[in-house]
Amino acid sequence: xxxxxxxxxxxxxxxxxxxxVLPGDPALVIxxxxxxxxxxxxxRESLGLNRPLIVQYGDWVGRALRGDLGKSIQYDVPVAxxxxxxxxxxxxxxxxxxxxxxxxxxPVGLFAATHQRRWGDYLAMALxxxxxxxxxxxxxxxxxxxxxxxxGWFKSGGFDGWGQGALPALKSLLLPAVxxxxxxxxxxxxxxxxxxxEVLREExxxxxxxxxxxxxxxxxxxxxxxxxIPILTVAGIQLGQLMAGSIVLxxxxxxxxxxxxxxxxxxxxxxxxxxxxxxxxxxVIVTINVAVDLLYGVLDPRIRYE
Amino acid sequence: MRIGKLAxxxxxxxxxxxxxxxxxxxxxxxxxxxxQVSTEPxxxxxxxxxxxxxxxxxxxxxxxxxxxxxxxGKMIPWLAERWYTTDSxxxxxxxxxxVRFHNGREMRAADVKFALDRAVNPETKHPYRTQYExxxxxxxxxxxxITVSLKKLDATFLYTxxxxxxxxxxxxxxxxxxxQPLGTGPFTVSExxxxxxxxxxxxxxxxxxxxxxxxxxxxxxxxxxxxxxAALKAGDVDVSAFGIGPESVDELKKDARFQVIVGDTTNDxxxxxxxxxxxxxxxxxxxxxxxxxxxxxVLKGAMFGYGKILGSNVDPxxxxxxxxxxxxxxxxxxxxxxxxxxxxxxxxxxxxRVAPQYLYTVRSAEIITSQFAKVGIRAKIxxxxxxxxxxxxxxLAPCQNPDYEMSIIGHAEAWDIxxxxxxxxxxxxxNADFQKLFAESQITVDDTKRRDLYVKMQQMLADxxxxxxxxxxxxxxxxxxxxxxxWKDLPLLVLDLSEVSWQK
Numbered sequence: 001x002x003x004x005x006x007x008x009x010x011x012x013x014x015x016x017x018x019x020x021v022l023p024g025d026p027a028l029v030i031x032x033x034x035x036x037x038x039x040x041x042x043x044r045e046s047l048g049l050n051r052p053l054i055v056q057y058g059d060w061v062g063r064a065l066r067g068d069l070g071k072s073i074q075y076d077v078p079v080a081x082x083x084x085x086x087x088x089x090x091x092x093x094x095x096x097x098x099x100x101x102x103x104x105x106x107p108v109g110l111f112a113a114t115h116q117r118r119w120g121d122y123l124a125m126a127l128x129x130x131x132x133x134x135x136x137x138x139x140x141x142x143x144x145x146x147x148x149x150x151x152g153w154f155k156s157g158g159f160d161g162w163g164q165g166a167l168p169a170l171k172s173l174l175l176p177a178v179x180x181x182x183x184x185x186x187x188x189x190x191x192x193x194x195x196x197x198e199v200l201r202e203e204x205x206x207x208x209x210x211x212x213x214x215x216x217x218x219x220x221x222x223x224x225x226x227x228x229i230p231i232l233t234v235a236g237i238q239l240g241q242l243m244a245g246s247i248v249l250x251x252x253x254x255x256x257x258x259x260x261x262x263x264x265x266x267x268x269x270x271x272x273x274x275x276x277x278x279x280x281x282x283x284v285i286v287t288i289n290v291a292v293d294l295l296y297g298v299l300d301p302r303i304r305y306e
Numbered sequence: 307m308r309i310g311k312l313a314x315x316x317x318x319x320x321x322x323x324x325x326x327x328x329x330x331x332x333x334x335x336x337x338x339x340x341x342q343v344s345t346e347p348x349x350x351x352x353x354x355x356x357x358x359x360x361x362x363x364x365x366x367x368x369x370x371x372x373x374x375x376x377x378x379g380k381m382i383p384w385l386a387e388r389w390y391t392t393d394s395x396x397x398x399x400x401x402x403x404x405v406r407f408h409n410g411r412e413m414r415a416a417d418v419k420f421a422l423d424r425a426v427n428p429e430t431k432h433p434y435r436t437q438y439e440x441x442x443x444x445x446x447x448x449x450x451x452i453t454v455s456l457k458k459l460d461a462t463f464l465y466t467x468x469x470x471x472x473x474x475x476x477x478x479x480x481x482x483x484x485x486q487p488l489g490t491g492p493f494t495v496s497e498x499x500x501x502x503x504x505x506x507x508x509x510x511x512x513x514x515x516x517x518x519x520x521x522x523x524x525x526x527x528x529x530x531x532x533x534x535x536a537a538l539k540a541g542d543v544d545v546s547a548f549g550i551g552p553e554s555v556d557e558l559k560k561d562a563r564f565q566v567i568v569g570d571t572t573n574d575x576x577x578x579x580x581x582x583x584x585x586x587x588x589x590x591x592x593x594x595x596x597x598x599x600x601x602x603x604v605l606k607g608a609m610f611g612y613g614k615i616l617g618s619n620v621d622p623x624x625x626x627x628x629x630x631x632x633x634x635x636x637x638x639x640x641x642x643x644x645x646x647x648x649x650x651x652x653x654x655x656x657x658x659r660v661a662p663q664y665l666y667t668v669r670s671a672e673i674i675t676s677q678f679a680k681v682g683i684r685a686k687i688x689x690x691x692x693x694x695x696x697x698x699x700x701x702l703a704p705c706q707n708p709d710y711e712m713s714i715i716g717h718a719e720a721w722d723i724x725x726x727x728x729x730x731x732x733x734x735x736x737n738a739d740f741q742k743l744f745a746e747s748q749i750t751v752d753d754t755k756r757r758d759l760y761v762k763m764q765q766m767l768a769d770x771x772x773x774x775x776x777x778x779x780x781x782x783x784x785x786x787x788x789x790x791x792x793w794k795d796l797p798l799l800v801l802d803l804s805e806v807s808w809q810k
Contacts (some may be wrong), residue, residue, distance in 0.1 A: 026693075029696060031357070033715065157537060267663075
């Protein structure tokens with residue numbers, strides 16, 4: 001718990017400093033090139049950007065501890081509420097992408113491992129090679145061109161909220177989720193393949209086969225279960241990367257999610273929002289890591305935490 | 307096997323989604339419009355922020371002024387039905403009657419006084435406060451009559467009243483202008499989903515007869531030009547107001563589903579030189595730079611030929627515009643000669659600092675770099691982020707010295723020749739004769755005399771070359787066929803949707 005708190009405190013300090021080291025001033029971005037020095041000064045004053053850094057940081061951390069992340073410069077509304085309003089997009093998007101990634105990668109990896117050096121293996125690995133090579137934004141654009149522009153099955157983007165029903169909402173997240181999950185699918189498929197191959201060489205697999213177990217039982221009960229630890233480790237890291245990847249895909253599909261909030265905030269130098277989003281994502285990733293650590297114990301009863 | 311079951315479930319969901327897709331396509335009912343814009347406004351208050359993205363949503367649609375600038379650039383009576391002045395020092399305005407704010411209350415002279423007093427008051431720090439400096443007093447004569455007296459002659463006074471900073475709003479709603487601006491306009495703000503869209507709905511009590519024609523307008527914020535193009539092609543947006551790049555125009559023109567509106571703007575794409583830095587302190591060098599640039603080639607390469615060549619800081623939509631682009635023509639031999647005279651027979655090194663957010667600036671810089679090479683100027687391009695550009699190149703106070711040699715950006719404001727009369731502006735051009743001419747134009751009310759001064763200023767700018775005016779950025783707007791009433795030209799930065807409708 002103590003390391004957790006220290007990690008988050010360090011993250012908060014880092015993000016606070018980084019956004020302030022960046023050249024650029026939120027007041028100037030707001031007034032633009034039609035603006036005057038006077039208008040910029042007025043905005044600076046009202047934002048409290050004239051105070052010493054240490055005062056600003058102390059104030060921010062103090063409030064954050066009480067759940068108050070401050071107010072957005074661009075929008076003039078509380079940052080916490082802004083983040084909360086984006087979660088109904090980013091969370092299902094990330095989970096769908098993760099689901100797509102896991103459901104596709106584990107079978108493909110398993111298939112490749114059991115068909116090593118045969119055409120099925122080569123095909124699966126070629127597929128995942130493509131997945132690694134294609135940038136997510138480009139995959140997104142290709143999907144839009146095919147399914148929205150050519151076929152007209154999907155909308156080119158946008159998200160009208162869950163109020164319009166679960167199905168239309170899920171549907172507008174499907175293409176971005178596929179595009180988002182593609183890269184991570186490829187990585188996870190390769191990880192699964194090598195992890196399973198590794199295990200298949202183990203003595204206990206030979207023993208299992210020797211005692212006459214069906215190949216399926218060997219594969220699922222012995223090989224896959226033992227290969228799960230490296231797979232889960234990679235998948236946990238990937239879950240965090242999916243959240244980061246949503247920045248790009250939310251822009252391509254103009255989804256009002258956390259990633260687009262972050263990128264808009266960075267280019268507007270909306271410091272409280274940037275800080276809030278980074279801190280939030282850091283919390284999520286720390287939580288995922290803890291969850292993965294706990295899962296190790298479930299998969300391998302030998303692993304115990306004091 | 308469990309995986310087989312999963313595959314079946316996945317297939318079932320996919321099929322369900324595909325069936326459901328058929329029902330969604332016919333979503334655009336005729337009285338609604340979806341407009342794509344690139345930039346989301348930072349708040350919606352025109353009286354505290356000069357951001358043009360705010361004007362694009364609010365100005366003329368939600369809030370209006372006493373005077374309006376129409377689609378041809380002419381000033382026409384608006385919330386003020388008429389006005390008169392005998393001495394150009396005291397203006398009396400007669401307000402239109404039965405104009406109601408969105409909260410149902412009738413607009414009165416006291417609201418106009420409140421808005422103008424607030425603009426003048428240094429405490430409120432209106433973004434354009436200096437434009438209101440001439441105002442001495444605002445006197446309410448009765449509920450529908452108001453007199454504004456000026457301390458000194460101000461040739462731009464009526465124009466100031468027509469601008470976005472002079473919108474009239476109900477006094478009681480002044481504190482919520484940033485999130486829920488009330489006004490007298492044809493639309494009201496119904497919903498703002500931050501980061502995604504703003505929805506305007508028809509003001510049923512609008513004073514303008516038969517307007518607006520649309521029931522609902524949705525502004526979608528799509529910054530990525532490729533995503534905007536895809537949304538347009540998929541039919542998810544009806545109008546792309548500013549977001550289409552020149553490279554897509556020809557393709558869209560061939561597409562029978564769309565109309566491409568190519569118009570003029572007040573956006574002067576300007577190559578700036580830091581006049582306080584060597585070698586640009588020398589007029590011969592600045593002229594050599596101008597002679598070295600083939601603007602036709604730049605326009606063709608960077609803008610696919612859309613736009614108009616400029617010769618000074620007045621755009622073709624300005625009533626005082628004269629073509630001075632031939633005064634310092636493309637002439638590499640002369641450029642070389644001038645460079646030699648100025649002591650740079652072998653040219654010099656220079657760095658462009660440009661922001662790729664405005665892609666045309668990078669494209670233009672690339673072409674100009676190769677043209678410079680022919681006269682010995684060795685240019686490098688450094689791409690920087692827009693906020694960095696603003697704080698380092700544009701350099702508003704407290705920033706002291708702009709950190710750049712050369713840059714390119716579009717100056718979109720109308721009548722912004724004033725920037726050259728300001729020695730603190732990032733051009734850092736300090737010319738007393740020009741400043742005198744400009745000051746005189748500000749107090750010259752007579753139109754013919756004022757025009758003469760503007761012609762002189764344009765010629766002087768061309769001859770002194772404190773910057774190079776490359777081209778007027780074109781308006782490139784794409785709309786679905788059937789959308790009518792959009793403005794072709796942009797005499798000021800607005801997106802007036804009051805007369806827009808779908809043709810049956």
